[in-house]
Amino acid sequence: MSLPGSFSVSQTGAATYSIPIALAPATAGLSPSLSLDYSSQGANGLLGVGWTLGGVPSIGRCARTLAQDGVLGGVNFDANDRFCLDGQRLIGVSGTYGADGAEYRTEVDSYSRIISHGTAGTGPAWFEVRTKSGQALEFGHTTDSQVLAQGKTTARSWGLNKLADSKGNYLTVSYVNDATVGQVYPSRIDYTGNAAVGLAPYNSVQFVYGTRPDPIRGYHAGSLAQTTVRLTNVKTYAGSALVADYQISYQQSPTSNVSEINSIKVCAADGACLPAKSFQWANGGGASFSAQVMSITNGENFRTPAAGGGTQGPGAATGNPGFQQIFADFNGDGKSDIMMFYSSHLFGFLSNGDGTYTIANSGTPNNWDFGTNPASNYMLISGDFNGDGKSDMVLIGGAYLYVFIGKGDGTFNGSAVACPNGWNFGSPPQATYTPIIGDFDGDGRTDFLLLSGQYLYEFMSRGDGTFTGNTINIGIWNFGARVSDGFTPISGDFNGDGKSDFIMMGSNYLYEFMSNGDGSFTYNGVPINGWAFGTPPAAGFMPIAGDFNGDGKTDWVMSQGAYLYEFQSKGDGQFNLIQISTGTWNFGSPTAAAFVPVGGDFNGDGKADFALIGGSGPYIYQFISKGDGTFNFNTLAMPNGWNFGSPPTTNFFMFSGDYNGDGRSDFAFMETTHIYTVFANGGPGDVITGITSGLGIQTSVTYSSLTNSAVYGRDSTATYPTLELQIPFYVVSRVDTANGVGGSYSSAYTYAGAKADLTGRGNAGLPPDDGEGSADGHRGHDEFPAGLSLYRHGGIDDADPGHADAGAVDQHLPVQQCGGNVDHQPVECALPGVAGAERVERDGSRRLGSADGDHGEPVRRLRQRDVGQRIDAGRLQQDDGQHLQQRPVALVPRASDPGICHQRRAIATRQREACGVGSSTPTENLCPALCRSGADRPVSAASIGDLGAWRHDDLDQNRIAAGCGCHRADAGGAGVGGEQHHANLVVRL
Numbered sequence: 001m002s003l004p005g006s007f008s009v010s011q012t013g014a015a016t017y018s019i020p021i022a023l024a025p026a027t028a029g030l031s032p033s034l035s036l037d038y039s040s041q042g043a044n045g046l047l048g049v050g051w052t053l054g055g056v057p058s059i060g061r062c063a064r065t066l067a068q069d070g071v072l073g074g075v076n077f078d079a080n081d082r083f084c085l086d087g088q089r090l091i092g093v094s095g096t097y098g099a100d101g102a103e104y105r106t107e108v109d110s111y112s113r114i115i116s117h118g119t120a121g122t123g124p125a126w127f128e129v130r131t132k133s134g135q136a137l138e139f140g141h142t143t144d145s146q147v148l149a150q151g152k153t154t155a156r157s158w159g160l161n162k163l164a165d166s167k168g169n170y171l172t173v174s175y176v177n178d179a180t181v182g183q184v185y186p187s188r189i190d191y192t193g194n195a196a197v198g199l200a201p202y203n204s205v206q207f208v209y210g211t212r213p214d215p216i217r218g219y220h221a222g223s224l225a226q227t228t229v230r231l232t233n234v235k236t237y238a239g240s241a242l243v244a245d246y247q248i249s250y251q252q253s254p255t256s257n258v259s260e261i262n263s264i265k266v267c268a269a270d271g272a273c274l275p276a277k278s279f280q281w282a283n284g285g286g287a288s289f290s291a292q293v294m295s296i297t298n299g300e301n302f303r304t305p306a307a308g309g310g311t312q313g314p315g316a317a318t319g320n321p322g323f324q325q326i327f328a329d330f331n332g333d334g335k336s337d338i339m340m341f342y343s344s345h346l347f348g349f350l351s352n353g354d355g356t357y358t359i360a361n362s363g364t365p366n367n368w369d370f371g372t373n374p375a376s377n378y379m380l381i382s383g384d385f386n387g388d389g390k391s392d393m394v395l396i397g398g399a400y401l402y403v404f405i406g407k408g409d410g411t412f413n414g415s416a417v418a419c420p421n422g423w424n425f426g427s428p429p430q431a432t433y434t435p436i437i438g439d440f441d442g443d444g445r446t447d448f449l450l451l452s453g454q455y456l457y458e459f460m461s462r463g464d465g466t467f468t469g470n471t472i473n474i475g476i477w478n479f480g481a482r483v484s485d486g487f488t489p490i491s492g493d494f495n496g497d498g499k500s501d502f503i504m505m506g507s508n509y510l511y512e513f514m515s516n517g518d519g520s521f522t523y524n525g526v527p528i529n530g531w532a533f534g535t536p537p538a539a540g541f542m543p544i545a546g547d548f549n550g551d552g553k554t555d556w557v558m559s560q561g562a563y564l565y566e567f568q569s570k571g572d573g574q575f576n577l578i579q580i581s582t583g584t585w586n587f588g589s590p591t592a593a594a595f596v597p598v599g600g601d602f603n604g605d606g607k608a609d610f611a612l613i614g615g616s617g618p619y620i621y622q623f624i625s626k627g628d629g630t631f632n633f634n635t636l637a638m639p640n641g642w643n644f645g646s647p648p649t650t651n652f653f654m655f656s657g658d659y660n661g662d663g664r665s666d667f668a669f670m671e672t673t674h675i676y677t678v679f680a681n682g683g684p685g686d687v688i689t690g691i692t693s694g695l696g697i698q699t700s701v702t703y704s705s706l707t708n709s710a711v712y713g714r715d716s717t718a719t720y721p722t723l724e725l726q727i728p729f730y731v732v733s734r735v736d737t738a739n740g741v742g743g744s745y746s747s748a749y750t751y752a753g754a755k756a757d758l759t760g761r762g763n764a765g766l767p768p769d770d771g772e773g774s775a776d777g778h779r780g781h782d783e784f785p786a787g788l789s790l791y792r793h794g795g796i797d798d799a800d801p802g803h804a805d806a807g808a809v810d811q812h813l814p815v816q817q818c819g820g821n822v823d824h825q826p827v828e829c830a831l832p833g834v835a836g837a838e839r840v841e842r843d844g845s846r847r848l849g850s851a852d853g854d855h856g857e858p859v860r861r862l863r864q865r866d867v868g869q870r871i872d873a874g875r876l877q878q879d880d881g882q883h884l885q886q887r888p889v890a891l892v893p894r895a896s897d898p899g900i901c902h903q904r905r906a907i908a909t910r911q912r913e914a915c916g917v918g919s920s921t922p923t924e925n926l927c928p929a930l931c932r933s934g935a936d937r938p939v940s941a942a943s944i945g946d947l948g949a950w951r952h953d954d955l956d957q958n959r960i961a962a963g964c965g966c967h968r969a970d971a972g973g974a975g976v977g978g979e980q981h982h983a984n985l986v987v988r989l
Contacts, residue, residue, distance in 0.1 A: 002694040003266055003277045013731025013751060014041040015688060015701045018054070019264060019277070021246060024203045024238035027192045030169045032056070032205060034189075034234070036246070036264065040687040040703070040730070043606070044216055044550075046185055046209075047231050048250055048259030049686050053207075056173060056186050057086045059127050059139045060157040063497065065760025068107075072442035072517050072760065074497025074571075076221045077154045078122050085129070090114055098123050120146065121154025134166035144175040149223040150182035156220065159184070168196030176209075182225040185209065208233035214258050217628050218551025221495070222572030225551075230259050242269040249276075253686045255284040256605035257626060260686060265694075275694025282689045282703075285682025286602030286609070286664060289620060291639035292355020294675045302340055302347075302653060302670050322373030325670075326382050327655035328391035331408045333714075334707035334726045336657025338668065338675075339393075339410075341380075344369040348410035353660040353707070355677040358410075365414020368402060370395060378402075379429040383437055383446025385461045387720045387758060392446075399424040403465040420469020423457060425450060433457070434483040438491055438500025440515045444723065444758030447500075451489075454478040460519055463720055470519045477511055477523070479504060487511070488538040492545050492554025494569045498760075501554075505543070508532045512573050524573045531565060531577065533558060541565070542591035546599050546608025548625040559597075559612070562586040568629055578629040585621060585633065587612060594646045595621075598656045600665025604685030613667070618643040620678075639678060644669055652676075661707025663728030684730040697738050704733035706754060715753030725754040 005019045021034035034055040042050040062084040064073035075081055079098055083090040088106040095102030102124075104114040111132040118125030126140035140146040140158025149156040164170035171191035177184045186207055193201035209229040216227040234246040244266050251262045265276035296302065302323055326339040331350055338357070340347040344367055348360035364370070370378055378397040385392045386405060393404040393412070399419050404412035419425070425433055433450035440447045445461040456472040479487055483504070491502040499515040508531065512524040534540045541558040548555045553569040562585060568576040588594055595614035602609045607625040615621075618638040623631040638644075645651055652669040659666045664680040684703035691699040704711040706729045718724040735747045 001274050003264065003274050005277060005691075005693075007691065007699060007735075009732045009735070009749060010039065010041075012041060013729075013749070014039045015703075015732045015735075016040075017688070017691065019246075021055075021205070021234055021236065022244060022266075023191075023205065023236050024243050026171075026203065027169045027194060028165060028167060030163070030165050030171060031191050031203075032163075032171060032173075032189050034205060036234075036248075038261075038688065040684070040701075040732070044214070044258050046227060046229070047248065048212075048261050049253075049605075050688065051261055053186070053231065053234075056160060056189075057137075057139075058157055058159045059083055059085050059090075061123070062089065066443065067757065067759035067761050072498050074221070074495050075156075076495075076497075076572075077149050077152060077156065077223070081123065083116075083127075085114065100124070117141075120148070121152055123155055124158075125155070127158055136162075136164045138162040142174075144177040144184075145173065147177060147184045148179045149220065150179060150225065151223055156223065156225075157184075159186070164195065168194045170195055171201060181228075182223060183227060183229075185227075185229065185231075202239050204237045206235045206237065207231060208235065212259055213252060214626075215628060218549055219553065219568075219570040219572075219576075220551075222570045222574060224570075244268065247273075251281075253281070253284055253605075255287050255603045256607075256624075256686055257632075258605060258686055277694055278692045279688050280690030280692070282683050282685070282687050284603035284605055284686050286604065286622075286624070286680050287634060287636070288681045289636060289639050289678050290681055291642070291676065291678045293640075294356050294677070296670075296673050296675060302672060322375060323653070324374050324380055325653050325655065326380065326391075326393065327657045327668075328382050329389075329657075330391050330406050330410050332388070332390040332724070332726060333661070334658075334705070334728055335661040336655070336659050336666070337391075337410070338655055338670070340653075340670075342370070342374055343372050346410075346412075349675065350410050351659045351661075355659070355679070357675065360410030362411045365404060365412050366416070368414065368416075370397075370402075375428065375430075377427045379425070379433070379435060381435060381437060381448050383448070384444075385446050385465065386463045387443070387445040387723060388718075389723050389725070394448075396425055396429050396450075398427055401459075401467070405465055415465050417466055420459070420467060421471065423469065425457075432481055434479075434489060436489055436491055436502045438502065438515075440500050440519065441517050442497070442499040442515075444721065451479065451483050451504075453481060456513075456521075458519055468519075472520065474523065477504075477525075479511075484536060484538075486535050488533075488536045488543055490543055490545055490554075490556050492556070493552075494554050494573070495571050496552040505533070505537050507535050507537065510575075514573060526573065526575070528577070531579075533565075538590075538592075540590045542587075542595070542597060542612075544597050544599055544610045546610065546625075548608050549627045549629070550605070550607040555608075557610075559587060559591045560589050561591075564623075564631070566629055576629070580630060582633065587615075587621075592647065596648050596654050598665055598667045600656070600658070600680075601663065602665055602680045602682070604663055604682055609665070611665075613638075613644065614647045616646055642676060642678075644676075658728060661705055661728050663705065663730070687730070697740065699735065699737045701732055702734040702736075703730045705730055706751065708733075711750055712754070713750070713752035715755070717753075718755050721758040723756045723758055725756050729754075 003019065005017055008016050010016050015038075017038040019036040021036070023031050023034070032055050034053065036047065036051060037054040038051050040050060042052065045052060047053060060083070061075045061077070061081040063075050064071055064080060064082055066072050068089060069082070073080055081098070083098070083104070085106060088108060088110070090104040091107050093103050093105055098116060100116065100118055102116045104116070106112065106114070113130040115128045116124035117128060124140075126138060126146060129137040129139065131137070138161050140155060140161065142161045145159040145161035146155050147157040147159065148154065159175055160173050162170060162172050170193045171189060172193070173189050174187050175184055176187050188207065189205045190201035190203070192203045193199055208231070210232045212228060212230040218225055230250065232248050236243045246264065246266050248261055249263045250259045252258070253260055260281050261279055262281070263276040263278045265273050267273035322342060324341045326341065327336055328339070329335065330337045330339065330348065335351040335353050337351050338349040340349075344364045346362050346364060348362070349357035350360055351357055374380070374395065378395040381394045381396065382391055384390065385394070385403070390406040390408050392406050395402040396419075399422070401417045401419060403415050403417055405414070406412055429450065433452045435448055435450055437446065437448045439445065440449075440458070441460060445463050447458070447460050449456050449458040454474045454477060456474065458470040458472060459467040460470065461467055483489070487504040487506055489502055490505055491500060493499065494501045494503070494512070495514060499517050501512070501514045503513070504511040508528045510526040510528060512526060513521040514524065515521055537543065537558065541560045543556055543558055545554055545556040547553060548557070548566070549568060553571050555566065555568045557567070558565040562582050564580040564582060566578040566580060568578060570576060591612070595612040597610055597612055599608060599610045601607065602611070602622065603624060607627050609622070609624050611623065612621045618641050620636040620638055622634040622636055624634065625631055648654055648669060652671050654667065654669055656665065656667045658664065659668060659677050660679055662682055663685070664682040666677065666679045668675055668677040670676075687703060689701050689703075691701075706712040706726055711731065711733045712726065714726050715724055731751060732749050734749065736744045738744050
């Protein structure tokens, strides 16, 4: 006996795992469908990193997008916010959006009517959802399910509080809701109630929580939202009798300190438990560094001014050429590159990911000559001006822009463009103007502006190498002719709306410029109470910006001496100010006199970290963010004992970036003849790499980044606003599952053509590619309609513990959505290699599956012309709308997801009976070892062998499952009072 669970790989390459929560019987099948669900691409939440509680839907606020609304916005708790039902955008069809009585549909129409009711601040008080099956759902219609934004009377989200069917059967959901600290979570679900006869619910699910050592804290439009607990138990009850207790155990990541589930087990009321299912995790990394040195053989002397190179600021060049340096991704492969530039020469160093570089030397476009010290006459701006994912450059000199559009190979196309509106910024522009770089309209293309006095000169990219110019008179503020003499600019997205903002920081005042997305800004002045940073702040303090709590908004710290002064953005232009002692570390004043910063994410937990390098020894002083405004401090030895001096920029050019494409922050130093690259050691982050069943069956998961060419193939067909992606994004590359007899089943996964929509649609998916693998010498190929394509093989799933020697195959097979009227459309189900199963060949012919499971043959699809004969397996999970998870347990008819054909198969060498797929009236004896039907059984003293066995069909009583499975044994009426139920179909797991 073992706790059931199903593994699959999602359309985006995530490793997913789902454990269903078995419940005591429900009236007319109206019970919650609960599960513990994992995704390797999931966030940290109530069940730690990656895990969620499935089956408790909610409606929340979501931001406007260019694609859906023609404008990019954030969640501000105002009338401009939109609403989403479990991630599905609600589209208004009548009434005023957010007003009482307004009606909505989900963007992908689920044929449900959604109506907003009442008013709570600037939005609805609650929502009503009417499904096409006649169910009625209420969201936020109780005090505990209406989640108010902390400190406001406006609801930020609405949890499901009631679900009822047309016969009066209902369930309710209760929550712990503490609006004073911005925390909410479900406490219990009560079901088996019936309003028609006044019957209160008597069966329930109850959730138990414990205090977590890694509280999650963030802000939304000025309101605090936090999670200080984690789920430890899910208890199911029949009346007052405990039926099952799902116990969840945790560990803390040694590098990021986030909560990780390390085991789940289920126990009966008498304390007897099934063996625990355990999970093995990868560490986030970042606690050590490795290094590689590469000789430069092109004969150039890349020396800094202090090391005998030319001057790099305004004025005549002296000595060797005054090189300007840029670090960016010039070929779009997800790895940072280096570009050295002077006169009419470009010296490109394209990272190979291992500390070596492919040198791409070229002349400037059109043989432009910018002199031996370009910085003496020109201002350099780098970014992605056409939105193709590859870095470009602009040099500003006098009245002209010299635009370098990257070709993707380290060379550029160039065009000289007159500055808009006849602007002339002199030579060099930086003598008078301060540049601010960002994406001010959120269209995915880099914009920039120059600030001087009380004017902003804004360059909004058109995407073709030209710019729209806007002159903005600030009016209320004047920063002087040379802004940097008195102020320090901080740029980022401070309100989380996807548009770049910036702040001019004075000694004790913040001058905020919040982008409106149309080229204009909203100004806001914020005093810094109790702190004074001098004029300008950067003269005595080192500013380091990043999202230190992972809430999607830019924060920053100012470093000086033995303290950090943190500005934690609340999302509304206000900041939480935190002073942090660095203990025995003292970085002097100013910090920049001896150290240089390296920012980024060293451990892959989604929160920004940083390090300081320099001083008198070969050390890296690392600051790992805890997410609560504090940091863990690590003193790490520099690889090979390297000591780059104090500060390192005296004798070296310093570049920070991600030079191996693993998503971790690296840095490199360049001097006359060498490049020294230092890598933060890491991997996919805090993700599950192993799953061990209670019977000891091991599944191992291997991940790779999309920057790995062996796993991912690029596609150059994308055009704006679609962006080709090759980024440090981790996907499953291999899965190995023990077969119980000393071998294993293996599946290798490859990906191609990942794209993202820059107007707000997000990841456009990973189109098909081929992969290959081997298991016992067999080869096979599956086609995934809109996601992955791979050569794959089965492995033992622990859900059928009685046949560990048989090789029951865990499959991840395609499923097709039914278009139009789903109840009358053909559906396709995959059932490969089952003995006696009829299969449709690609040429339309049909044949039976072979008796040996046919692992090496392509998957075929079995067609069913009546969706009423839809197949389920008791509890299958839809995977991103495209893939189906299969587990080797008995088949049970169910159709809770109209339009999706569900199927599960079990293959064992001792149980491969024909499953009668072609039969019009399947019966139990087709699969005698796999299923049986019968009346509901009492659960007052459920033994451990019965845990997880209850399955209830919510179909109409005359529906029969097609294919290999069980048909309904009896047609119970619509239950009232909990005494009559649809006939149970019991699956022994």
